[in-house]
Amino acid sequence: xxxxxxxxxxxxxxxxxxxxxxxxxxxxxxxxxxxxxxxxxxxxxxxxxxxxxxxxxxxxxxxxxxxxxxxxxxxxxxxxxxxxxxxxxxxxxxxxxxxxxxxxxxxxxxxxxxxxxxxxxxxxxxxxxxxxxxxxxxxxxxxxxxxxxxxxxxxxxxxxxxxxxxxxxxxxxxxxxxxxxxxxxxxxxxxxxxxxxxxxxxxxxxxxxxxxxxxxxxxxxxxxxxxxxxxxxxxxxxxxxxxxxxxxxxxxxxxxxxxxxxxxxxxxxxxxxxxxxxxxxxxxxxxxxxxxxxxxxxxxxxxxxxxxxxxxxxxxxxxxxxxxxxxxxxxxxxx
Numbered sequence: 001x002x003x004x005x006x007x008x009x010x011x012x013x014x015x016x017x018x019x020x021x022x023x024x025x026x027x028x029x030x031x032x033x034x035x036x037x038x039x040x041x042x043x044x045x046x047x048x049x050x051x052x053x054x055x056x057x058x059x060x061x062x063x064x065x066x067x068x069x070x071x072x073x074x075x076x077x078x079x080x081x082x083x084x085x086x087x088x089x090x091x092x093x094x095x096x097x098x099x100x101x102x103x104x105x106x107x108x109x110x111x112x113x114x115x116x117x118x119x120x121x122x123x124x125x126x127x128x129x130x131x132x133x134x135x136x137x138x139x140x141x142x143x144x145x146x147x148x149x150x151x152x153x154x155x156x157x158x159x160x161x162x163x164x165x166x167x168x169x170x171x172x173x174x175x176x177x178x179x180x181x182x183x184x185x186x187x188x189x190x191x192x193x194x195x196x197x198x199x200x201x202x203x204x205x206x207x208x209x210x211x212x213x214x215x216x217x218x219x220x221x222x223x224x225x226x227x228x229x230x231x232x233x234x235x236x237x238x239x240x241x242x243x244x245x246x247x248x249x250x251x252x253x254x255x256x257x258x259x260x261x262x263x264x265x266x267x268x269x270x271x272x273x274x275x276x277x278x279x280x281x282x283x284x285x286x287x288x289x290x291x292x293x294x295x296x297x298x299x300x301x302x303x304x305x306x307x308x309x310x311x312x313x314x315x316x317x318x319x320x321x322x323x324x325x326x327x328x329x330x331x332x333x334x335x
Contacts, residue, residue: 029088029283031061031276034078036095036119036163037070040193040222041249042268043093045331046118049269050091053276054291061276070160070192072099079103082112089113089279091272097122097164113282117275118266120164129275129312131266133165136316137172137219140244143262144183144215147242151182152214155205157198157227158190159219166190169219169246186212191223198226206234216243221252224261248319250332256319265317265327270294274302274312281307 033050035043047065055061066082068075072095080103082090090107092114094100101123104114108125116128144154156173159166177183187205191198198218205213216231218224224245231241238260245252248265255261273292281288288307295304301315319327 029061031063031089032082032087033065033091035093036068038067042247046268046272050272053273072096076103083107083110091275092116093118096162113279115275115279117271127310130271131314133168134172136246137169138176139264141173141176143244150180153184153186154215155187157218157223160192161190193220195222195226198223199230202227202230218245221245221247221249228260253328257324263319270314
């Protein structure tokens with residue numbers, strides 16, 4: 001047996017042993033995952049990976065996933081119901097950074113552990129496990145600047161207005177684009193993380209600005225792929241109108257291999273499983289050892305410490321020809 005295989009097997013056995021030990025004390029935890037919506041690839045992946053966490057697999061965590069259907073009121077009602085039903089912890093992926101603050105505070109005052117993942121709650125007391133979306137916006141905007149050599153007309157397809165990812169990514173985008181006065185933003189509108197909406201929006205813009213759009217900045221992969229489809233219907237390629245994006249989801253990775261988009265991976269497994277580990281640390285106490293493999297994967301970037309930090313910020317990974325196949329296996333569940 002090769003050394004790498006031996007080490008991997010040892011690590012897996014260690015995780016299994018610690019997970020069994022947690023379950024052996026007879027304590028189980030009722031955890032709800034309140035996600036903003038499940039139509040897009042990223043949140044589907046986030047949920048799939050959460051269900052693969054060792055504590056879920058061995059029954060220590062009794063997990064229920066709640067689809068917020070892209071509506072803040074729905075999410076608030078779901079959290080209130082979880083408090084009433086005496087959930088131990090809530091992993092919250094809010095559609096609106098501010099709308100859920102009061103409901104989250106009420107949950108925490110009732111001794112329910114709340115951890116934000118992927119998108120933030122506008123309350124510094126709520127721990128967050130996810131990426132720095134301002135930096136993500138900077139990365140995709142700089143990629144566009146490089147492709148256009150600092151000159152041209154761009155459009156920005158926004159995420160849901162008011163969600164922290166939309167706010168922060170746009171902040172990073174505008175910061176970079178503001179340093180390049182020869183790049184003009186000629187249109188900006190939300191497509192709500194939706195591929196079909198982005199396709200229709202891009203079609204409208206292409207009709208309104210024939211030959212006037214030089215680049216598309218989409219704040220997530222699904223919207224970027226909708227834009228690519230619209231461009232193709234107008235006989236345009238990425239060489240004519242480059243598209244930059246964020247998420248690193250399976251379809252976008254394949255599109256990146258075809259040079260149709262430039263995208264940056266945020267690790268859904270790290271976000272969801274990391275958030276559950278942080279929640280379990282609060283529930284089980286200081287002797288809890290994190291169970292997800294992600295702490296080893298990002299050991300150089302994210303330190304577990306004692307598991308009580310307010311922010312665990314994960315790195316962005318540029319999707320390149322060199323890593324695309326490996327990342328595709330990772331995010332498609334075929335790893």
